Structures are given as C-alpha cells and as structure tokens.
Amino acid sequence: MVIDDLISALLEFVASVPDWQRLLLAFVAIALETSILIGLIVPGDTVVLVAATATENWWQWAGLIIGCILGALLGESFGYFLGKVFRPRILQLLIRRKRWFRTWKSIERSVLRRGGPFIFLSRFLPVAHSLVPLAVGASGFAYKRFVIWTLPACAIWATLYASAGWAAGGTYAALADRLHGAGYIFVAIILAFMIIMWAAKKVIARFSRG
Numbered sequence: 001m002v003i004d005d006l007i008s009a010l011l012e013f014v015a016s017v018p019d020w021q022r023l024l025l026a027f028v029a030i031a032l033e034t035s036i037l038i039g040l041i042v043p044g045d046t047v048v049l050v051a052a053t054a055t056e057n058w059w060q061w062a063g064l065i066i067g068c069i070l071g072a073l074l075g076e077s078f079g080y081f082l083g084k085v086f087r088p089r090i091l092q093l094l095i096r097r098k099r100w101f102r103t104w105k106s107i108e109r110s111v112l113r114r115g116g117p118f119i120f121l122s123r124f125l126p127v128a129h130s131l132v133p134l135a136v137g138a139s140g141f142a143y144k145r146f147v148i149w150t151l152p153a154c155a156i157w158a159t160l161y162a163s164a165g166w167a168a169g170g171t172y173a174a175l176a177d178r179l180h181g182a183g184y185i186f187v188a189i190i191l192a193f194m195i196i197m198w199a200a201k202k203v204i205a206r207f208s209r210g
Contacts, residue, residue, distance in 0.1 A: 003181070003183035003184060003187070004176065004180065004181065004182055004183040006183065007172060007176075007182075007183035007186050007187075008176065008183075010050075010053075011053055011054065011169055011172065011173070014050060014051065014053055014054040015054040017054070019060060019063070022051045022054060022064075023051075023063055023064060023067045024067075025047060025051065026044075026047055026048050026051045026064060026067050026068055026071065027067040027068070027070060027071040028071065029043075029044040029047035029048065029071070030044045030047075030048065030067075030068050030071035030072050030075065030158075031071040031072070031074045031075040031078075032044065032075060033045070033072075033075065033129075033130070034071070034072050034074075034075030034076045034079065034129060034130060034133065035075040035078050035079055035130065044071075045161055048064070048068055048158070048161045048162065048165065049161050049164060049165045049190070049193075050165065051064060051165065052064055052161065052162045052163075052164070052165020052166050052169065053165045053166070053168055053169030054169060055162070055165065055166040055169060055170070056170075061162055061163070061166055064158075064162045065155070065158045065159055065162045068154070068157075068158035068161070068162065069151070069154045069155055069158050072123075072150075072154040072157070072158070073147070073150070073151065073154060075133075076133040076146075076150055076154075077133070077143075077147075078133075079130070079131075079132075079133030079134045079137065080133045080134070080136055080137035080143060080146055081137055081143075082134055082137065083133065083134035083135060083136065083137030083138035083139075084137035084138065084140075085137075087137075087138035103131065104131065104135060107122075107128060107131055107132055107135045108135045108138070108139060111132065111135050111136055111139050111141065112139060115141070115145075115149075116145060116148070116149040117149070118132075119132060119136060119141075119146060119149040119150055119153075120149045120150065120152065120153045121153070121204050121207070122153075123150060123153035123154060123156075123157055124153070124157065124200065124201055124204050125201060125204060125205055126201065133146070133150075160193075160197070164189070164190070164193040167189055168186050168189040168190050168193075169186070171185060171186065171189060172185065172186040
C-alpha cells in the first residue's frame, strides 16, 4: 500500500542517521524551542517525535530523553539569564508589540502569583514555554528554584514524546511484514498522541488561568 511505502521510506531515512546525530539534532531543536522567541518557530516536539521513531532499545530511548532534558535546560537557562540581565531593554522591545507585551504581562503576573507550579505547567503550554523562562529571570525568581520546578516538567515532556515515537515506530516495524496497511496504525498512534497532548494543553491552559 502507498501509505506503507511512505512510512517505510520515512523510518528508513530516520534510522539511517547515526544515533549520535539524531540525539544531537533533538538536543539542538529542544534548546532552540525553549529559547526566547526562537521557540515560536522551531518545532522541537516534532523533531523529537520523528527522532524517536528510530528507537530500537531502551538505552536509545533513555539517551534521547536525557538529550532532550539537557537541551531544554540549556534553552530555558539562556532565556532565564537573558531576562535577568536585559529586562529593561526587553520591555522596551515588547512594548512596541502590543500583543507580545500583553502576553508578557500575563505571564509575569502568573509567575509572581503562582511561582513554581506555574513554571512547571508552562512547559506544556504553547508560546508560554518559550517566554516563561525570560519572565522568571526578569522577576527575580531564584535560578535554583526555577530549575527545581522546570526539571521534572522537562523530564515528563521528554519521556512522553520519546515514548510515543518509539511506540509508533516499534509497532510499525513489528507489523509491516505481516499486515498490509500497517502504516495506518502508525499514523493512528501519532494522531492519538497529538490529540491527547492538545487536549491536555487546553486543560492545563485553563487551569493556569484560573
């Protein structure tokens, strides 16, 4: 079937990339995604999901998770210290963009009001996960406390995406030789995961505004 051929070609291409290169790509993508403003255009979650489809054993899975965690910490730390050092200049830049400025003020209020729990939840929110480290650094929130709250969130996020990609790729590999249309199962797993994550983000966003 055409879909099987397409999925097979995709997975073969991903698997042809050396493990260390896939890991490095995921690390860089997540570091950029969690960096201020860059995170608005870099699809780090997609890169991790695709990279995870080539996972064949637990140590590759664990390595991808660790790489994503380190990449996220690097990107978020960059945003934190950028906010800490350049807060006045950042505000001058944002105030010229009313929408960005309103988003910033909303995030700043949430950081000041909720502190650590909001930092934890923000990792799962679009846009916010890129802007929160900047706002946290500008607010004077201690870096050690910031890491304590964001580290477990990064670990959960990385584990979810690495596991979903492994499940989809592994299921397809197991069924491809004996089931026509196995590609549909691969797509169904990915779509189901994305829908679940979308719904979870909606719930988290509503809770974070409450």
